[in-house]
Structures are given as C-alpha cells and as structure tokens.
Amino acid sequence: MQLGLFLGYQTAASSPAHHLSLTQEAERLGYAVAWAAEAYGSDSPSMLAWLAGQTSRIGLGSAVMQIPARTPATTAMTAATIDTLSGGRFRLGLGVSGPQVSEGWHGVRFAHPLARTREYVSVVRMGLARQRVQFDGAHYQLPLPDGPGKALKLGFHPLRSEVPIYLAAIGPRNLRLAGEVADGWLPIFFSPEHAAAQLSAVRAGQAAAGRQGVAFDVAPSVPVVVGDDVEACAELVRGYAALYVGGMGSREQNFYHQLAVRMGFGEAAERIQELYLAGKHREAAAAVPLAFLDQTALLGPVARIADRLQAYAEAGVTTLSVIPFAPAEGAAETLRAVAAAAERAAIGG
Template sequence: MAMRLALNLGYLVGRDDPAGQLALAERAESLGFASVWVAEAYGSDSPSVLAWLAGQTSTIGLGSGVMQIPARTPAMTAMTAASLDLLTGGRFSLGLGVSGPQVSEGWHGVRFDAPLARTREYVDIVRAALARETLSYAGTHYTLPLPDGPGRPLKLTIAPARERIPVYLAAVGPRNVELAGEIADGWLAVFYAPGYADEQLARLRAGQQRAGRGPDSVDVLATVPLVTGPDPEACAEPVRSYAALYVGGMGSRKQNFYNDLAVRMGYAAEAAEIQDLFLAGRHRDAMAAVPYRFVDDTSLLGDVDRLTERLARLAEAGVTTCAVTPYGRGLETRLAALDTVAEAHRRAGLA
C-alpha cells in the first residue's frame, strides 16, 4: 500500500505570505513530497502563484487546486495549462472547480447553472485544445467557433511538455464525485473522513464504471489540515476557523455544498447550528460549535505516533495522495509540522 504526500498552500492571505509559502514549498520538495497545490477564490490567482513557485523549485509537482471554471474560457485554461507544463518541464497538474454561486455570479458574472454539464463540456474542450486538435465544438454551453461571425477553428500553437496533462476535479456533491470518476484523472476531496469514505468512493467508482475505467484510474487527492503537538484536542483549535468558514459561510443558507457534506456525514444538527451562528456574524461561536470529532475525523492532529496511525487509516480509506495544509503560529511551526508528517509517512510504510 502506498500513498503520496503533497502540500496544499491554499490562498495568499497577506503581504508577508509569499515568502512563507515559498519556504513551505521548498521544505516539501526537500522532503520528497510529490506535489504542491495552490487555490484561488477572489484574491490571488493560482496560475500566477504556481509560476512563481515553479521558478524557485526544480522537482516537485505543481497543481492548481483549483482554477475556477467560471473565471476563464476553456481555451484560456488550456493555454495556461500548456504554458505552465512547458515552462516547468512537465510538472503541472490542472485542477478545476466550478466554485460556488456567490463567487461565480458575484465576482465573475457567470450564472451558476448546470454545473455538471458545463464541467463536462469544459473538460472536453480543454483536453481537445491540449491535444492540439483544431478546435471545433458544438455543445449546449460552449460553441467554438461562434457560428455567426468571422471566427474559424484554431489550434494551440505550443505543445505541453507531456502528451497528457492530468486533469483533477474538485467535487463535493455526490453527482460531482461521480463525474470526477467518469472523466477526471484525479479527484480533489475536502473534509475526507475515513468513516465516510465508503459512501464517497462508491460514487467515484460508479462514475468510473460508467466510463469503463478501472478503480485505479483516478488519483484520490484529499486536502487534510495538519497540526502537530502532544494534545490532539489542542491541535484541533486552529482548524476550527477553517471548518466554520466552509460549513457555515461558504455559500448561502440554501446552497452550501460543504454544509450539505457535513449533513451527509451525520452532523446535521451541528451543521445547522454552525451555519446559523456564522451567518449571524457570530464567527467565534460558530468555531466553538464545530465538534472536535468532525475536526479530528477530517484532519491530521497530534504527535508523530498518532499521525503515523492516521496516515495509515487514510491510505486504507482510499486516499492515494494526502495533501496536508499545515496550521500553527509562525512559519517555523508549520515547517516543523511538515518534517513530522514526513517522518510519520515513512514510519507508516506508505512511500
């Protein structure tokens, strides 16, 4: 049994953050991590950060976790992916996600409708462009070239370093997870708990079977908060803000995919309370309402021995790449957490 380690840096959050993110990426590379992933919402964009990291690293893989589908045309995404793959010598993986209605409509001005069908067409076009096909597409949501103008079918003028750039899909809802199993090379999972993994993997496998794909055709990449220390309950405290934001405030009261996931995981009452508190502006109370068990089930908390056992559980629960997000006060604490999880990974025999 093997499971790769990766690093998820999330978003840039302040003026001093770039230096810290670079230091974490360099440490992950020195420890043999497979890849580093960066996110975007309505602040830093992932391709810019990845290009900056690429110029200062040499071996570690680089992934967008994610590039937002409503933010770019599929052809623009293909251009960016080809450029990053070429410039990094084949180190880039393309993670895509539909974002949510608030960001899609409020920030990008793109209606959040038919996300599964849009994603399917989007991936079709990106893959065709990256294969350097002369691009012509007649879909429900995308038509290339436009039929009533001077446009003509075009072909990407550069070639990626690799014949096929891996495409990952961020998926939370059951139907989205099935779609990842059907069309993606990897699934970007969040709040992945071994106790709930069978239900999610069943959806992934259903998509794979529908497409005639084998069970090993999709990399299950779970982003997992990481906090090291002797007391797991104390380690959970820094993660509460992240859990409260996503379960309580990432979306509207009627449409929050992460809240829905918490409900499916058996935390219906707690998810409702967290959302009520967060949307009322009582963020600290929302954080306090996040159950310790939820944080512990979806994070890596504790000392090296506990991390060793928890990494083994994640691997047994189907995770093939564990992307850790280190929490803690100060850069040195987070760097040390990477050292600890690398040692736990070695002890668990997952390399």
C-alpha cells in the same frame, strides 16, 4: 500514498516568500506535489509559474483554477504553458467555485454546473492535445456558428499533450462526474470513516465511461496540527471548519454544510450555520464537534498522526496534501513531522 503540500491562497499571513520556502522544503522532503488555490484574491497559475522557476522536482497543481474565471481555451493555454515551463510537473485542478463567487465576482451564472464542467473538460483536453477545437455543446460552441471565427489549435507544441486533470467535487453527482472525465479528485473535509460512499460514486462514474482500472488520484487536502493534546490541536482548526460549514455559501446552498449533514453531523451543522450567518463566528467555531475535526484533520503527536495516515491510505487516498495549521515559523516543522509520521506508518513519501 504520497504526500503533498496545500499552500492555499496568498494572504497577509502567507506571503509569496513563505509559500516558496515551504514548497522548497516539501521538495527536499520528497513531497509529491504543491497545490495553490484561488478564490477572489491571488490567482493560482501565477503562483505556480513562479514556483516552477524555483523548484526542480516537485509537482505543481492548481487547487483549483476556477471554471467561471476562464474560457476552456484559456485554461488549456495556461496549463500547457506551466507544464512546459516546469518540465512536465503541472496538475490541472478545476472547480466551479460557488454561486457567490461565480456570479458576484466573475459575472457568470451558476447554472448547470455539472454539464458545464463536462463540456469544459472536453474542450480543455482538445486544446492540450493540439486538436482543432470544434465543439458544439449546450454551454460552449467553438467556433461560434454565426461569425468569422475558425477552428484553431494550440499554437505551440507543449511538453505533454495530456496534463492530469482533477476535479474539486463534493456531492455524489459531482463525484460521479469526476470518475467519468477526470484523472483525480480534490476532496475537502475527507474522512476515512465516510470515504466508501464517496469513492463508490467515483467508481460508478468510471464504470459508466468505461474507465475501470484507469489510474485515479484521490488527493484530499487535510489540516494538520502537531502537538501532545488532541483537543488543544483541534482548537486551531475550529474557525476553518466553521467558515466552510457555516459561512461558505448561503443558507440554501452551502456544499460543505450539505457534506457535514451527509457525514452524520446534521444537528451540529445547522447550529454552526445559524451562528455563523448571525455573525457569531466564535460561537460557531465552538459548536464544531471534536469528532468532525478529528475525522477530517490530522491532530496530535506524530505517532497518532501516523495511525491516521494509515487510515487514509486504507480508505483509498493516494496523495494526502498537508495544510499546516501553524504559525509561519512552524509550518516547515509540520511538514517534517508528517514526513516522519509517513515513514513510521510505512506508507511511502
């Protein structure tokens, strides 16, 4: 199991300089990849291209580039460009986002997300391979059939004709799709205790596509708080968990809430959502069970984190990406602590 760094978004608390210094420290420590995210603020490709010019070895991944934000051809162009600029270090993480962002920010209907993703990945792969892009799908038609468009291919020779593609997937059908069409999976709130059913869906997708035995990277992003008191460490993650389980989406359509229910935290998930949507964010955070936090984050002293890293590796994780839940000045120390825990657990760097 390799280690990665999840940078998240650029915010007032995480400046570009902070992201750069963390990425360079992760590279020095031997971390395999740094991931940048986007929602409706900073975009991930710009951050990754900037980091590419100031690093030399660490992989650079989008977690994610939003499918409704770009045509598949634009995504292929961007992936090929960053991969070439970085010397072949780019990993393309894709996701459909959610209805609020897709329809509210991008103006794209959140309809048929599985079918759209399947077609999208197909067109991206055609573009990266410098094939003439001709596609007749339900959601994408290239060229358009009733106009002057012509089938085109990527206008430069990228460093690689195949860039690893990852899907951000939560539900069983999305997981199956990841196994069918992608090279990796980007989970959130991944729990070693509940991984078997999720990975079974991935394997079913691989089998359906005849891809058994193909290398597949399971790459969750995991909050980390290092300290002597596990419960005190968990307090720093409560707000993050409550935001996703309670407020990331509507009452009727919140994928993270549904995940918590499948994990056996249904009663708590209902309470968290009720409080969060009522604007009682602190109470919602307090309602997040310690067991949920402990299963989905790395909490406590280095020795305990080493034990949990071993559990993640045994559950099938191949790249574990650290989300440092620490003040800016302590984030690099968190990376060093996890590297030490990984060495102690003998799981690789």
